[in-house]
Amino acid sequence: xxxxxxxxxxxxxxxxxxxxxxxxxxxxxxxxxxxxxxxxxxxxxxxxxxxxxxxxxxxxxxxxxxxxxxxxxxxxxxxxxxxxxxxxxxxxxxxxxxxxxxxxxxxxxxxxxxxxxxxxxxxxxxxxxxxxxxxxxxxxxxxxxxxxxxxxxxxxxxxxxxxxxxxxxxxxxxxxxxxxxxxxxxxxxxxxxxxxxxxxxxxxxxxxxxxxxxxxxxxxxxxxxxxxxxxxxxxxxxxxxxxxxxxxxxxxxxxxxxxxxxxxxxxxxxxxxxxxxxxxxxxxxxxxxxxxxxxxxxxxx
Amino acid sequence: xxxxxxxxxxxxxxxxxxxxxxxxxxxxxxxxxxxxxxxxxxxxxxxxxxxxxxxxxxxxxxxxxxxxxxxxxxxxxxxxxxxxxxxxxxxxxxxxxxxxxxxxxxxxxxxxxxxxxxxxxxxxxxxxxxxxxxxxxxxxxxx
Amino acid sequence: xxxxxxxxxxxxxxxxxxxxxxxxxxxxxxxxxxxxxxxxxxxxxxxxxxxxxxxxxxxxxxxxxxxxxxxxxxxxxxxxxxxxxxxxxxxxxxxxxxxxxxxxxxxxxxxxxxxxxxxxxxxxxxxxxxxxxxxxxxxxxxxxxxxxxxxxxxxxxxxxxxxxxxxxxxxxxxxxxxxxxxxxxxxxxxxxxxxxxxxxxxxxxxxxxxxxxxxxxxxxxxxxxxxxxxxxxxxxxxxxxxxxxxxxxxxxxxxxxxxxxxxxxxxxxxxxxxxxxxxxxxxxxxxxxxxxxx
Numbered sequence: 001x002x003x004x005x006x007x008x009x010x011x012x013x014x015x016x017x018x019x020x021x022x023x024x025x026x027x028x029x030x031x032x033x034x035x036x037x038x039x040x041x042x043x044x045x046x047x048x049x050x051x052x053x054x055x056x057x058x059x060x061x062x063x064x065x066x067x068x069x070x071x072x073x074x075x076x077x078x079x080x081x082x083x084x085x086x087x088x089x090x091x092x093x094x095x096x097x098x099x100x101x102x103x104x105x106x107x108x109x110x111x112x113x114x115x116x117x118x119x120x121x122x123x124x125x126x127x128x129x130x131x132x133x134x135x136x137x138x139x140x141x142x143x144x145x146x147x148x149x150x151x152x153x154x155x156x157x158x159x160x161x162x163x164x165x166x167x168x169x170x171x172x173x174x175x176x177x178x179x180x181x182x183x184x185x186x187x188x189x190x191x192x193x194x195x196x197x198x199x200x201x202x203x204x205x206x207x208x209x210x211x212x213x214x215x216x217x218x219x220x221x222x223x224x225x226x227x228x229x230x231x232x233x234x235x236x237x238x239x240x241x242x243x244x245x246x247x248x249x250x251x252x253x254x255x256x257x258x259x260x261x262x263x264x265x266x267x268x269x270x271x272x273x274x275x276x277x278x279x280x281x282x283x284x285x286x287x288x289x290x291x292x293x294x295x296x297x298x299x300x301x
Numbered sequence: 302x303x304x305x306x307x308x309x310x311x312x313x314x315x316x317x318x319x320x321x322x323x324x325x326x327x328x329x330x331x332x333x334x335x336x337x338x339x340x341x342x343x344x345x346x347x348x349x350x351x352x353x354x355x356x357x358x359x360x361x362x363x364x365x366x367x368x369x370x371x372x373x374x375x376x377x378x379x380x381x382x383x384x385x386x387x388x389x390x391x392x393x394x395x396x397x398x399x400x401x402x403x404x405x406x407x408x409x410x411x412x413x414x415x416x417x418x419x420x421x422x423x424x425x426x427x428x429x430x431x432x433x434x435x436x437x438x439x440x441x442x443x444x
Numbered sequence: 445x446x447x448x449x450x451x452x453x454x455x456x457x458x459x460x461x462x463x464x465x466x467x468x469x470x471x472x473x474x475x476x477x478x479x480x481x482x483x484x485x486x487x488x489x490x491x492x493x494x495x496x497x498x499x500x501x502x503x504x505x506x507x508x509x510x511x512x513x514x515x516x517x518x519x520x521x522x523x524x525x526x527x528x529x530x531x532x533x534x535x536x537x538x539x540x541x542x543x544x545x546x547x548x549x550x551x552x553x554x555x556x557x558x559x560x561x562x563x564x565x566x567x568x569x570x571x572x573x574x575x576x577x578x579x580x581x582x583x584x585x586x587x588x589x590x591x592x593x594x595x596x597x598x599x600x601x602x603x604x605x606x607x608x609x610x611x612x613x614x615x616x617x618x619x620x621x622x623x624x625x626x627x628x629x630x631x632x633x634x635x636x637x638x639x640x641x642x643x644x645x646x647x648x649x650x651x652x653x654x655x656x657x658x659x660x661x662x663x664x665x666x667x668x669x670x671x672x673x674x675x676x677x678x679x680x681x682x683x684x685x686x687x688x689x690x691x692x693x694x695x696x697x698x699x700x701x702x703x704x705x706x707x708x709x710x711x712x713x714x715x716x717x718x719x720x721x722x723x724x725x726x727x728x729x730x731x732x733x734x735x736x737x738x
Contacts, residue, residue, distance in 0.1 A: 009482040010617050011456005015642065037618040038454055038649065043641040058523075078503070078545050080354020085364055085386035092379055095353060099544030100523050138652055141589070144524075144542075181455050181617070182481040183583050188539050204703055206460065206484045213482065217583035234700045258670075261695070265671035267641040326597070353589070 001292050002175040004194035006218070008210025010038075010181035012200045013230035013254065016264055017284075018178050019044045020271030024281045028129035030173045032154055034147050034190040035180040036119060036134040044267055047131035049124040054117045055134065055149045057098040057142060061114035062089055073102035073111060097142060119146045121153055129173055130154075143186040151193060182210075183217035195292045196224040198251065198284075204235035208242060215248060224291035226251035228284065231260075249291075252284040304335040305369035305390070307407070309400045314342035320403050322374020322396035325356030331400045332366060340400075356380030364389060372403050372412070381418035390414045445603065448728065449478070449630040449659075451615040451623060452637065453646025458666040459636040461699055461709060462721065463614040464488035467573050468708040469725045473610040474603035475571070477578040478592045478626045480564070485614045488708055491569030491576045499564045499579065501590050503543045505536045511555035518547035518556060561585075566595060568602065575602060592616065592625035600629075623650070627659055634690070634728065636664045639674030647678065651687060661687040664724060668692035691724045693717055 005018045022029055022045065033041040060073075060082070067089055074082040074089075081096035082089070093116045103111050119136040134150040136143060154175065179190035191197050197218055201211040211227070218225060227243055232253040243250050254260065254277065263273040271281045310327040312319045321327045330343045343366055348358040356376070360383035363371060371389055374396040384391055392412045395403050406412050450466070452459040464485060467475045477485040505526075507518070512534060519527035519534060526540035527547060536547075536556075548556045566579035577599045579591055599611050615626035615633075627633060633654045637647040647663065654661045663682050668675035675692055682689040696717040702709045710718045 009455050009484070010452075011454060038642070038646050040454070040642040040645065043645060076545065076549065078543055080357045083357050083361060083383055085360065085383045086388055088386035090357075090383055090386055092354075092357070095379075097542055097544065098523060099542065099546050100521070101544055101546040101549065104521070104546070104550065138649060148525075184481050184581075184585070185539070192539070204700055205487050205706065206703060209484060209487060210482045213583055220583075234697060236704050258695075261667070261670050265638070265640040265667075265674060326593070 001196070001289065002177065002194045003196050003198060003288055003292075004177040004179045004191035005198045005200060006179040006187060006191055006214065007181050007200040008183060008212070008214035009206065012181075012202050012207060012210075013228070014178065014181065014200045015040055015044060016230065016254070016260065016270045017198065017200050017228055017252075017281075018176055019269045020277070020281045021176055021285060022126070022128040023269045023271045024278060024285065025128060025174065025176075028173045030130040030132070030154065030175045031126060031128065031178070032131075032150065032175060033133040033178045034150060034186075035178050036136045036143050036146050036150070036186070037180060039133050039135050039178075041178050042122070042131070042133055044269060045126040045128070045131060047122075047124040047126040047133075049122045049131075051123045053121050053123075055119045055121050055146045056115035057096070057118045057145050058100065058113050059093050059096045059098055059116045060091065060102050060111040062091055063110045063112065064089065066108050066110035067106075068108055068110075070107065072105050072107060076101050076105050094140070098145065118142045121146075121150055123153060143180070144189045147186065147189050183213050187214075188217065188221075191218060191223070192221065194223065196226070196288055196295070197221075198226060198228060198288060199248075200228045200230055201239055202231050202235065203229055203233075203237070203239045205238060207235065208238040211239060212242060215246060224295045226287060226291060228252045228254065230254045231256040249287070251287040251291075252280050254280060304408075306335050306367055307333045307370045307372060307404060308343070308363050308366070308368040309333065309395075309403055310371070310373040311400050316340055316401040316404075317399050320372070320374065320395050320398055320400060324371070324373045324376045324380055325359050327359070327373070330359075330363065330368075330371075332368065333400075333404050335369075354379075357383050360384045360387065360389070363387075370407075370414075372407060376415070376418050378418040381415075393418075445600070445611065446609060446632075447600075447611045447613070447630045448632045448634060449613045449615045449626050450634050450636060451626065451650055452617050452635060453650040454637075454642045455482070455617045457636045457638045457643060458693075458699065459617075460484045460614055461488070461703060462636055462664065462666070462693075463612065464708045465710040465718070465721050466612055466725055466728075468710045469722060470573070470610055470612055470729075472608045473574055473612050474599050474606070474608050475574065475576045476595055476599040476611060476613045477576070478595055478613050478622070479616050480579050480581050480591050480595070480622065481616065483578055483580060486569075486576075486578055488703065488706055489571040489573070489576060490706060491567070491571040491578065493567045493569045495568040497566050497568075498562060499566050499581075499591055499594070500560050501563050502561050503545070503558045504538050504541045504561050505543070505545070505547050506557045506559055507534050507536055507547075508555045508557055509533070511553050513553050513555070515552060518551055521546050521550055564591065566591065566598070568598065574608075575606065577602070589622050589625040592622050593628070596625070596629065623653065627654060630659055632662060632728070632731070633659050634662050634664060635687075636666055637678060638667045639665060639671040639678060644674065644678055644681075648681070651685065662690045662728065663687055664690050665692045667695040669694050690727055691720060693720050693724075 033039040122133045233256040308330040311331045348355040364387040450463045548558045563585045564581035616622040637643040698715040
């Protein structure tokens with residue numbers, strides 16, 4: 001099963017939840033950090049990185065001998081990555097998402113596929129199982145293509161039957177995805193291939209507002225969803241009421257405590273440092289699994 | 302000195318409108334003819350609303366209009382590269398004066414042609430591109 | 445004009461609460477919420493909307509089922525996996541569509557339309573401390589650098605027209621496209637961080653980004669008492685790297701209580717947090733535009 005841990009806004013405790021789940025999971029669990037702008041999981045899980053590779057994006061390479069400056073490519077490009085200025089053809093690689101249109105459109109065959117690095121992909125091992133992380137280059141805007149490549153790596157390494165392109169019949173490890181916060185395009189991308197979504201929120205007005213945005217956004221994917229209320233006890237009842245009204249189950253409540261915040265600030269895994277919270281995460285895991293099982297049965301029926 | 306066809310990024314279509322220091326997302330350019338003081342206007346609205354590449358689009362528009370020199374406040378690295386490729390010269394750091402005053406200052410030789418962009422990549426595109434050589438205005442860190 | 449952008453790298457550091465307090469403390473300011481993904485500032489500032497505008501950006505492909513002959517060329521060419529085939533019918537998954545126009549151009553039947561995307565709304569409002577510009581993207585809409593740019597433009601235009609001397613922006617988290625747009629043209633970035641591994645890590649990333657754009661960086665360490673050692677390390681990092689260390693704020697549940705009441709922390713009866721924040725604001729306003737606050 002693949003679970004995405006997401007949140008309407010950052011700083012609600014997504015990392016606390018995902019690292020604690022990893023610590024209590026029975027059997028190996030694959031951890032995937034798709035928060036490629038700000039990957040943080042490695043700071044807590046301290047993986048042994050076995051391989052680090054460049055994530056490349058296919059961009060055009062220009063052959064000025066063949067180019068007759070007709071401008072077809074520049075006219076076509078929706079991103080202004082290509083421009084003809086005077087007798088020069090200009091290419092702005094950082095604006096190109098690699099759609100391949102210009103390669104196909106050039107009547108002279110003057111553009112051929114080349115590559116450019118948009119980030120790095122780390123693969124390794126934590127004490128809980130396999131580990132994957134994408135890290136976008138600073139100042140880069142191409143998150144989704146990098147995330148796609150990290151996902152492909154997870155599939156290739158684990159022959160994960162449930163991911164697109166996986167091998168039928170292979171029983172893979174469970175996967176926990178750390179999704180970027182928010183409800184933007186990258187966040188949607190990260191949860192797209194999950195079987196269920198765990199939404200972490202705080203019981204405050206800010207928490208509720210962002211939580212609602214996330215519920216609305218992710219609902220269109222028709223996946224099982226549940227809430228984790230972190231820092232339970234601060235703030236107000238808004239989140240609880242909203243969950244009741246909209247039928248979002250609350251899978252766990254993590255009490256507000258200084259000890260949790262301090263453990264996190266030291267880079268420790270909360271469930272391990274504070275064994276009294278173990279039960280909460282065990283229960284959370286049980287509900288996550290049950291939600292997927294039920295939704296699969298419904299689908300089959 | 303032979304006069305060039307000049308484009309000035311401007312808040313409006315007239316010679317007494319103020320210079321707008323932005324290049325890519327400016328409303329338009331006042332074009333001053335080399336012969337006399339006749340002027341025309343190029344609307345930049347289409348570039349203004351682009352998700353990205355506004356500076357490149359504006360540069361293309363100016364190249365198409367036969368402009369040889371641009372007077373503006375801040376030209377980003379992508380637009381700078383595009384203008385340079387088309388052989389268009391660039392004058393930066395101009396603001397707080399009218400279009401006419403800017404052109405007068407150029408005619409008197411008070412403005413110098415830039416050899417590098419003085420502004421970073423703007424919205425939507427990520428990483429700045431091209432070389433920076435420390436021409437930022439008053440942004441140096443002081444401790 | 446002074447233009448201050450509040451950023452944080454990671455979320456949840458208290459950036460918005462601190463921005464709201466600064467909005468309270470500032471005189472003659474235009475407040476602008478650039479955190480378009482999770483715009484929270486309005487909950488503390490309660491703006492009354494005076495103008496509402498549609499935000500449209502980019503295009504997306506839509507397959508016209510009547511003209512489609514189900515040849516599958518679009519699905520073959522799409523690099524983003526956005527063309528979905530379901531029982532012989534092709535459709536575009538708008539979540540995956542990057543608006544590159546390849547399918548539109550190469551469809552042999554011209555059966556793919558290219559339509560403008562209505563992505564959200566933006567507002568010009570008035571709140572108890574002054575004018576405010578903010579926006580709301582529709583759920584699932586792409587984080588938009590262009591929307592951020594548009595909001596900044598409107599904020600500048602209106603601030604100028606109103607004769608205001610300061611634009612205070614709540615910036616976007618992260619280090620991607622929208623945060624770059626947030627920073628564009630700013631003369632000070634105030635980074636709100638916390639003494640956690642993520643906080644430190646993201647501070648460095650975001651500070652690198654500011655350096656890249658030659659914007660001075662000033663740092664506030666929030667909840668410093670959670671981990672005094674890390675807090676001191678952050679301060680040392682600032683000094684080493686030429687960033688201003690503006691100050692440290694304690695972990696204070698008063699901040700949450702103020703939030704629940706939809707108030708800024710500085711509007712509540714004297715709290716340590718509020719007082720420390722006033723000192724920090726004085727430091728920020730005492731600096732010369734474009735230079736680091738001492």
